[in-house]
Amino acid sequence: MISIDDKIYTLKFYVDEKNSHLRIKDPKICFKKCKERFCLYFCPAGVYRVEKDTLLVNYQACLECGSCRAGCPFKNIEWSYPKSGYGVCYKFG
Ligand code: SF4
Ligand code: SF4
Numbered sequence: 001m002i003s004i005d006d007k008i009y010t011l012k013f014y015v016d017e018k019n020s021h022l023r024i025k026d027p028k029i030c031f032k033k034c035k036e037r038f039c040l041y042f043c044p045a046g047v048y049r050v051e052k053d054t055l056l057v058n059y060q061a062c063l064e065c066g067s068c069r070a071g072c073p074f075k076n077i078e079w080s081y082p083k084s085g086y087g088v089c090y091k092f093g
Contacts, residue, residue, distance in 0.1 A: 004044060013060060016086040020059040022047070022068065023078040030055045034074060042071040064088050 024030065030037065031053060039048040039055075045063045049056045064087055068077040081087065 008045065008061075008063070010091060011063075012089040012091060014082075014086045014089060015060045016082055019083065020057065021080050021082045021087075022057050022059045022062060024055055024057060025076050025078055027055060029074050029076050034072075034076075038071055038073065039068065039077070042067050062088065 037048075037050060037055075040050065044065060044067070045061045047058050047062050049058065062082075064081060066079070068079045
C-alpha cells in the first residue's frame, strides 16, 4: 500500500519564497485558547508545527486541500490560494 508520504513525494511545488498564503491571525489564541492544537492533526502535510512558544507554518509544503478553513475552531488561519504560478502541482491527477 502506498503511504501518504510516498504520494506527497510525487508532487511538485512551485514555492513563492516571498509570500506565504497561510497566516495565523492571532498567535496568542493558539497558546491561550487552543490547547488541543487541532492543526497539528488535521493537516495532511504536517504544515503546522510547535516549537517552544511558536506555531510554525511551513506553507511551502501546503497541499491546498483547504482543511484549514474548516478545521481551526477559532477561524484563526487566514487561507488563500498561492499566487498564480505558485503552489502544488499534482502531476498524477
Ligand atoms: Fe491555532 Fe487554530 Fe491551530 Fe488551534 S487549530 S493551534 S487556534 S491555528
Ligand atoms: Fe495543510 Fe491543507 Fe491547510 Fe495546506 S490547506 S496547510 S495542506 S490543511
